[in-house]
Amino acid sequence: MKSILFICPYFGTLPKQHMELWLQSCSRNPDIDWLVLTDDRTVYDYPENVRVKYISFQKVREKFQEKFEFSISLETPYKLCDFKPTYGYVFSEYLDSYDFWGHCDMSDCIFGNLRKFLDEKLLNENDKIGFLGHMSLYRNREDVNQRFLLPMKSGVSLKQILGVRENRAFDELTPYSINTIYEEYQFPSARIDEMYVDVSPMRYAFQASVYDKFYSQSYQKKAPMIFMWRNGKLFEYRIANGKAQKREIGYVHFQKREMKKTFAGVTESYYIVPNQFISRRKTPDIREIEYFSRDRLYPVFFKLKWEAVKYHVKKVKNKVRKGENRIEKNM
Numbered sequence: 290m291k292s293i294l295f296i297c298p299y300f301g302t303l304p305k306q307h308m309e310l311w312l313q314s315c316s317r318n319p320d321i322d323w324l325v326l327t328d329d330r331t332v333y334d335y336p337e338n339v340r341v342k343y344i345s346f347q348k349v350r351e352k353f354q355e356k357f358e359f360s361i362s363l364e365t366p367y368k369l370c371d372f373k374p375t376y377g378y379v380f381s382e383y384l385d386s387y388d389f390w391g392h393c394d395m396s397d398c399i400f401g402n403l404r405k406f407l408d409e410k411l412l413n414e415n416d417k418i419g420f421l422g423h424m425s426l427y428r429n430r431e432d433v434n435q436r437f438l439l440p441m442k443s444g445v446s447l448k449q450i451l452g453v454r455e456n457r458a459f460d461e462l463t464p465y466s467i468n469t470i471y472e473e474y475q476f477p478s479a480r481i482d483e484m485y486v487d488v489s490p491m492r493y494a495f496q497a498s499v500y501d502k503f504y505s506q507s508y509q510k511k512a513p514m515i516f517m518w519r520n521g522k523l524f525e526y527r528i529a530n531g532k533a534q535k536r537e538i539g540y541v542h543f544q545k546r547e548m549k550k551t552f553a554g555v556t557e558s559y560y561i562v563p564n565q566f567i568s569r570r571k572t573p574d575i576r577e578i579e580y581f582s583r584d585r586l587y588p589v590f591f592k593l594k595w596e597a598v599k600y601h602v603k604k605v606k607n608k609v610r611k612g613e614n615r616i617e618k619n620m
Contacts, residue, residue, distance in 0.1 A: 290320060291388040291412040293426065296376045297395050298326040300346040300366040304396040306550050307566060308333055310518075313555045314400040314540075315339050317521030321403060324383055325395070353379055359448045370422055371450055373460040374467040377427055377434035384429050388412070391419075391426035392460070397544045398423060399516075399561065401523025406484040406539040417478035420468050420504065421487065422460040423542045439470050462504050486516070486525055486538055490545035493563050494584040513582035515573060516541050516561035526573050533575050 304311065308331075315323050316336035323339040328346060335341055350363045353372060356379050362368065373392040377384065384390050389412060407426070411418060416433050419425035427433055437459075438447065445465040450457045459466050471478045487498040489508055495516075497509040514527040516538075525536045541561060552559070552568040560567045562581040573581075 291409060292320075292322075292386065293389045293391065293407070294322045294324060294384060294387045295391045295393045296324050296326070296380055296383070297393065298349060298366070298369055299395050300328050300349075303327060303329045303331060303333075305331065307399070307548055308395075309555050310399060310550065310559075310566060311395055312336060312339060314518065314521075314523075318400060318403050322387075324380075357447075357451065359452055361451045362454045363451075364454060368454070368456060371457050371459040373422060373425070374427075374437040375451075377429060378437070381434065387429050389418075389426045390429050390434075391424065392422070393540075394423040394542060394544075397546070397548075398540050398542050399518060399523065400540045401518065401538055402521060403484075403539045405537065406481055411479055411481070415477045415479045417467075417471055417476065418481065419484075420461060420478075420480050420500075422458070423487070423544070424485065424540065425460070433476075436470055436474075436476065437467055439474060441465055441469055442473055443469070462500075462506070468504065481539075484539040486541045488541065488543045488546075492584060493586075494582045495543075495563055513578045515563075515578055515581050517558070517569070517573060518561065519558045526578055528575055528578055531575075533573070533578055535572075 312333060312335060315321075315338060319338055321338065325335075325339060325341045326344050326349060327341065328343065330343060346366060350361075353363055353375070354361055356375070363372070372379070376392055377390050380390075407418065412426075416428040416430075417425065440446075443465050450459045450465065457463060457465070461468065463469075468478075470476075482500070486495075489496045489498050494511070495514045496511055497514070498506055499509055500506055512527050512529060514525065517524045517526060523538050523541060525538050525541075527534055527536075543561070547564065548561075548566060549564060550566045552566070556568045558568070558570045560569045560573060560577075560581070
């Protein structure tokens, strides 16, 4: 069986509302390991397959800078998203005994049975598995670990990505990402869309994001949907054609939403609904799925829209400023 290590830098307060549940979901994948790099010394019951290394964000920033000849921009932990494809290169000291390394989210993911989807055939045939920042795997081999250094046809340099303050989404969907490198050089890679549900942050009720073969994002047709974690397995329950349909998945990514745990400690069975983890033992029926999927006014939607507007306005201003600078130079 191919060995796997997920590397998870996380600085600031760990997601205490559901950290115990995240660790529990890791523990139920005993043949996969996690390494958490953090400055939060809150005491948690870390399982054997989750190792924690306490380190400051500044020390990690220095560690990254040592690996690059140009000046990187890593002023905030969020910028680490662009550095995810470099983890195998930067953190190679932790990878000696592993066949694959990867990155995954902590603040907004719960795992089911990951090995059900990460089978040996998939791992044998591909150097990269997954294409999104919330979970991707790479073969632990020196040449693979340094593929992020390869030039792209667009001419966009690594310095233009890692040397700027703005997040460039190098870990996933932009026209100049690690996925672009794998496509342009035709390196063996795979995407397993059936493994996860990537929940949209744009509405209260759960609605899954989907991606076409060109990585263009859209949304599934609206349908009542919740999730259930039970004894290490994770299931999606949705209503289709008047019936409750059940599907096992590897993990759920409930991005950018505050989730409240309504019970103490951990439990062997719980629902994941749009804003809560609720202890439940019985399988959800249609009535419960519909009840928990009722939509409501969602302030986060307006916040995200406003942030998007500010981001695009800033981009336009930067383009205008650059244009003015070029005109002045030519005068």
